Amino acid sequence: MTTREEIKARIEQDGIEFLLAQFVDLNGTAKVKMVPASELDACIDSGAGFAGAALWGLGQGPHDHDMLARVDLDSYTPLPWKPNTARLAGNLFVDDQPHPYCARTNLVRVLDAARASGYVFNIGMEPEHFLVTRNEDGSIAPWDPGGVDHLEKPCYDFRSMAPAMDYLQELTSSLNSLGWGVYQTDHEDGNGQYEVNFDYQDALTTADRITFFKMATSQIAAQYGAIATHMPKPFADRTGSGLHVHFHVADAETGGNLFLDESDERGLGLSQFAYHFLGGVLAHAPALVAVTCPTVNCYKR
Structure with a gap:
């Protein structure tokens, strides 16, 4: 501490x-x-x-x-x-x-209750976001200064991503100067949509970083004449943005991965603990949705 x-x-x-x-x-x-x-x-x-x-x-x-x-x-x-x-x-x-x-x-x-039971909860997240501009009538459009980001399937497309490279590189360098371990960025499925991936950490650190990530994108994007939005569905006719979550539960004493079992009869390499964890996610999905999807826009995705 x-x-x-x-x-x-x-x-x-x-x-x-x-x-x-x-x-x-x-x-x-x-x-x-x-x-x-x-x-x-x-x-x-x-x-x-x-x-x-x-x-x-x-x-x-x-x-x-x-x-x-x-x-x-x-x-x-x-x-x-x-x-x-x-x-x-x-x-x-x-x-x-x-x-x-x-x-x-x-x-x-x-998290304190989990640690008291012998568990450390680690999280990795993949935040997606759009860069947009505002039209004179108040509507929004994808930020596309080069006029090239118009493919029906722009995911991973170099030409579509090229105008945003300065923004993405500044964002990556800024986060890596803080020790985040950004290891890849890409153009996502929607026009003007991008994803930035960084190393997983304990759940509290990752949650704090996701909040800071949204703060950073808003301010750095503005320097390039864009508005960064993390809305799940800013455009009705384009792919929505997600915040994919990767779960990892470790033994609090050894740090060992409690989800791993190479002898898994299903061939998935998962332990009984992991299957029980997944069962809990499914059983509590209605309550989880209230927390993870708190706005009307979430359900338009």
């Missing part, structure tokens, strides 16, 4: 002047307060204050006390596009108690 002294040293070394105390709402949208780096101690001990009634789905009204986002020092992430600023993800507290509507707090609770 990173100490405050270590973070203070990194803040000085990195030339950080401002911090973004960040949490997510129930739609996974990043919400932040910007504070001077000199206020780090207050962000750790008390938290950055937010009026929950000003946001959807946080379970608060105008009469409720403020939510306080207490930052997790392990989530320290400098903004490559804003070198004097760093993001710190936080957990929400109200009246010194964990806020039950905080998505990150609930994830930490579940």
